[in-house]
Amino acid sequence: MTTRFLLMAGFATALAAQVKYEDILKGPGANWLTYSGDYHGKRHSPLTQITAANAGNMVAKWTYHVPKANGLRTNPLVHDGVMYVTNSNEVRALDARSGRLIWEYKDTRSKKEAVNRGAALLGDRVFFVTGDVHLVALDRRNGALLWQKQYGRVEDGLYGSMAPMVVKDKVLVGVSGGDSGMRGYVAAYQAVTGEEAWRLYTVPAKGEKGAESWGKYVEYGGAATWLSGTYDPELNTIYWTTGNPWPDFYGGDRQGDNLYSASLLAIDADTGKMKWYFQFTPHDTHDWDAQAWPVLVDLPVEGKARKLVLHANRNGFLYVLDRVTGEYLRATKLIDKLDWATGIDAKGRPIPVAGKDPTPNGNRVCPGVRGATNWMAPSFNAATGLFYVITLEQCDVFTSSAKEPEPKKNFSGGGASPKPTEVGQFFLRAFDPKTGKRVWEYAMTGPAEMWAGTVSTAGGVVFFGDDDGHLVAVDAKSGKHLWHYQMGEGITASPITYSVDGKQFVAIASATAIYAFGLFEPVQ
Amino acid sequence: MRRMIAVFLFLAAVPLAAQHDAGKEGKGRHPAMGNPRAIEAGRKLFVNSCAGCHGVSAEGGRGPNLRKRGVWHPLEDDAMYTIIRKGLPGADMPASNLTEEQAWQVAAFVRSLTSPAMEHPPAGNVQAGEAVFWGKGGCQNCHRILGRGGMLGPDLSNVGATRATEDIRESVADPDADGFPRYKGATVVMADGRSLKGVARNRTNYSLQLQDAQGNLHMIDLAKAKQVRFAEHSPMPGNYKQLLTKQEMDDLIAFLSRQSVRPFDAAEKK
Numbered sequence: 001m002t003t004r005f006l007l008m009a010g011f012a013t014a015l016a017a018q019v020k021y022e023d024i025l026k027g028p029g030a031n032w033l034t035y036s037g038d039y040h041g042k043r044h045s046p047l048t049q050i051t052a053a054n055a056g057n058m059v060a061k062w063t064y065h066v067p068k069a070n071g072l073r074t075n076p077l078v079h080d081g082v083m084y085v086t087n088s089n090e091v092r093a094l095d096a097r098s099g100r101l102i103w104e105y106k107d108t109r110s111k112k113e114a115v116n117r118g119a120a121l122l123g124d125r126v127f128f129v130t131g132d133v134h135l136v137a138l139d140r141r142n143g144a145l146l147w148q149k150q151y152g153r154v155e156d157g158l159y160g161s162m163a164p165m166v167v168k169d170k171v172l173v174g175v176s177g178g179d180s181g182m183r184g185y186v187a188a189y190q191a192v193t194g195e196e197a198w199r200l201y202t203v204p205a206k207g208e209k210g211a212e213s214w215g216k217y218v219e220y221g222g223a224a225t226w227l228s229g230t231y232d233p234e235l236n237t238i239y240w241t242t243g244n245p246w247p248d249f250y251g252g253d254r255q256g257d258n259l260y261s262a263s264l265l266a267i268d269a270d271t272g273k274m275k276w277y278f279q280f281t282p283h284d285t286h287d288w289d290a291q292a293w294p295v296l297v298d299l300p301v302e303g304k305a306r307k308l309v310l311h312a313n314r315n316g317f318l319y320v321l322d323r324v325t326g327e328y329l330r331a332t333k334l335i336d337k338l339d340w341a342t343g344i345d346a347k348g349r350p351i352p353v354a355g356k357d358p359t360p361n362g363n364r365v366c367p368g369v370r371g372a373t374n375w376m377a378p379s380f381n382a383a384t385g386l387f388y389v390i391t392l393e394q395c396d397v398f399t400s401s402a403k404e405p406e407p408k409k410n411f412s413g414g415g416a417s418p419k420p421t422e423v424g425q426f427f428l429r430a431f432d433p434k435t436g437k438r439v440w441e442y443a444m445t446g447p448a449e450m451w452a453g454t455v456s457t458a459g460g461v462v463f464f465g466d467d468d469g470h471l472v473a474v475d476a477k478s479g480k481h482l483w484h485y486q487m488g489e490g491i492t493a494s495p496i497t498y499s500v501d502g503k504q505f506v507a508i509a510s511a512t513a514i515y516a517f518g519l520f521e522p523v524q
Numbered sequence: 525m526r527r528m529i530a531v532f533l534f535l536a537a538v539p540l541a542a543q544h545d546a547g548k549e550g551k552g553r554h555p556a557m558g559n560p561r562a563i564e565a566g567r568k569l570f571v572n573s574c575a576g577c578h579g580v581s582a583e584g585g586r587g588p589n590l591r592k593r594g595v596w597h598p599l600e601d602d603a604m605y606t607i608i609r610k611g612l613p614g615a616d617m618p619a620s621n622l623t624e625e626q627a628w629q630v631a632a633f634v635r636s637l638t639s640p641a642m643e644h645p646p647a648g649n650v651q652a653g654e655a656v657f658w659g660k661g662g663c664q665n666c667h668r669i670l671g672r673g674g675m676l677g678p679d680l681s682n683v684g685a686t687r688a689t690e691d692i693r694e695s696v697a698d699p700d701a702d703g704f705p706r707y708k709g710a711t712v713v714m715a716d717g718r719s720l721k722g723v724a725r726n727r728t729n730y731s732l733q734l735q736d737a738q739g740n741l742h743m744i745d746l747a748k749a750k751q752v753r754f755a756e757h758s759p760m761p762g763n764y765k766q767l768l769t770k771q772e773m774d775d776l777i778a779f780l781s782r783q784s785v786r787p788f789d790a791a792e793k794k
Contacts, residue, residue: 062690093537095743098731103706109685109786139671146671146680148785205687448525 021505040296041230043379049504053458062099072509075118078498103143118163129160157182174225178243181407183218198272215257222246223261243289247413257282276326315369332436358398368396369416377453377494394424424448442481453494465491556628564647566633641781648778675739685784699760702722
């Protein structure tokens with residue numbers, strides 16, 4: 001019996017290869033191993049079977065309904081023909097060819113249900129976070145539990161929703177909960193043992209440098225870390241964004257810049273020490289978390305090659321920074337409806353328009369609370385030189401409350417919502433990062449409620465979820481419509497692409513299911 | 525909550541004996557509930573007093589199945605105790621001759637049938653059971669706990685938090701009892717003559733997701749398979765009742781019942 005099993009191990013169809021750090025460094029190919037496919041956040045695949053010329057022939061290949069799912073945020077990962085998807089406190093492995101379930105892991109005793117953005121892979125391990133802030137390591141082959149580490153407490157106003165990020169031998173995690181008063185941090189754990197390697201708080205403790213930029217609620221300052229980061233192996237630097245200061249809409253009790261909220265942090269991958277920070281929205285009062293993907297690209301600036309980070313920020317501007325030093329280089333408008341600032345000054349600080357803070361009776365401000373973009377994944381295609389960003393043209397009426405803040409009680413100091421007569425509109429926009437100029441745009445219809453992002457391919461196609469529940473393919477050069485498929489419900493996740501047995505697939509989560517698409521194959 | 529129970533019982537016109545409250549400690553549950561010794565005592569009493577109608581394994585017969593939630597409406601502890609002592613007037617369930625303590629022991633056992641084993645741990649020597657798991661029982665050849673062990677069977681790292689004690693006992697004693705879904709032994713002969721063997725984690729008429737003993741996954745397009753054979757029995761040996769002494773079996777169940785990733789005390793019940 002044992003002998004026969006041993007004999008089988010050598011067969012070519014055996015999918016035994018581990019996920020090595022070097023595999024992740026190579027970026028996507030047949031596999032899709034990280035949230036963005038690569039470390040740079042480019043979300044661009046070299047696959048070319050599906051092209052702008054044949055994307056119109058795409059058909060649905062399979063659907064997997066995630067039991068009891070609602071508003072799936074998961075970004076699928078694919079390794080050697082197996083897809084890993086998450087839901088609140090759950091992970092599933094699917095046959096990426098057929099959508100058939102291989103195994104599932106459910107943490108039935110988690111204290112909190114929360115959206116989940118996906119898993120991470122390293123070696124024979126699958127990592128994900130639970131709603132109640134545990135990092136879990138599973139065996140990728142059968143979903144068996146290897147270890148579980150609590151890295152934060154629900155009682156402290158925290159919850160877990162992000163996709164962990166693997167860097168070398170460590171797994172990095174962040175925390176959610178910044179709208180109710182908490183203290184954000186990024187933490188790194190040894191992938192093999194679950195031992196904590198380092199932790200970087202995003203709000204200084206009382207007495208530490210930066211604490212003077214807050215008022216009396218510094219210990220509940222927020223600056224949550226609810227989206228994964230990107231990574232430059234050469235610089236050994238992790239780029240991680242932080243959320244809003246708390247209370248979100250009332251700044252009266254927190255005079256100052258509120259460091260390091262609404263910022264991009266450059267973090268040493270080995271020590272967790274902050275190398276530099278760049279704050280997009282000092283003293284934010286519009287809940288404009290900086291949670292959008294920091295995309296690492298190398299492009300010339302004024303004739304000189306530079307290592308850059310692109311950041312399409314919720315506050316309405318598309319930023320270009322030097323990712324070695326954090327130096328501010330340029331900001332241009334992502335959207336047309338932008339009225340809270342006249343621009344960004346030479347040091348990267350917004351030039352605010354007076355009277356745009358939330359007020360007790362409501363104050364109309366553009367962009368709205370969800371921002372000009374948000375965590376919907378952007379993508380960058382080096383061949384077209386274009387940066388593809390989901391943008392939202394919307395204004396909201398922001399209200400504030402000077403009520404004494406109550407941490408951990410869902411108190412955010414006010415709120416924001418659009419006028420019923422002024423519904424927002426989504427656009428997929430292609431920007432030239434060398435100039436910040438808009439090259440083309442694709443206008444969407446719909447209720448302005450989606451959270452879907454993009455994926456770009458060397459086949460010259462950009463795939464994205466639209467605001468009406470379609471997966472859409474457009475020409476990467478022109479934005480011309482190529483194909484669409486109605487998934488029957490709103491989309492709150494971003495697409496990926498992968499290949500198995502020489503066949504390219506595009507996959508995306510709808511609200512309740514995972515869909516995979518590919519080219520039509522006529523009967524031979 | 526207690527008030528609600530009291531109101532419910534009053535309305536249901538079940539003659540309420542005040543004495544059953546006497547055994548409770550403050551606001552907590554009756555001390556028998558979740559107590560390993562009480563559960564074991566209750567199990568013996570159940571076999572003598574209740575099995576005639578409810579079945580030796582509480583699988584049901586003349587009376588309802590007490591293990592499957594689908595056919596058994598869960599009762600509060602107090603209500604269950606009352607029914608055990610007083611019976612259900614108008615139904616076939618008679619009053620019992622059990623003492624107050626004995627009735628609570630039976631209630632503790634019946635509750636353990638549908639609750640995670642961790643919350644109602646059975647008696648038995650956990651350390652001895654651990655030795656059986658990793659030694660004589662050979663369980664680790666196919667099962668794992670926190671990354672140690674084999675690949676073919678279900679992971680048992682959290683089995684005490686997800687399955688009831690009697691379900692675990694049944695799976696050890698009679699591996700075929702639950703139909704072993706997702707763990708059917710399968711042998712596939714491919715069109716090119718290769719033979720693959722393992723467990724079918726999933727299958728349709730078109731594809732088969734086969735996992736071998738090393739954990740390798742074989743995603744088989746059945747159009748390319750010449751022959752597929754599924755085993756009629758679970759890949760798990762069916763002779764544990766003979767292989768292990770009764771004490772060893774009890775110890776093993778006690779060990780498995782305590783496998784919970786989250787400590788029971790810290791977990792808030794939903």
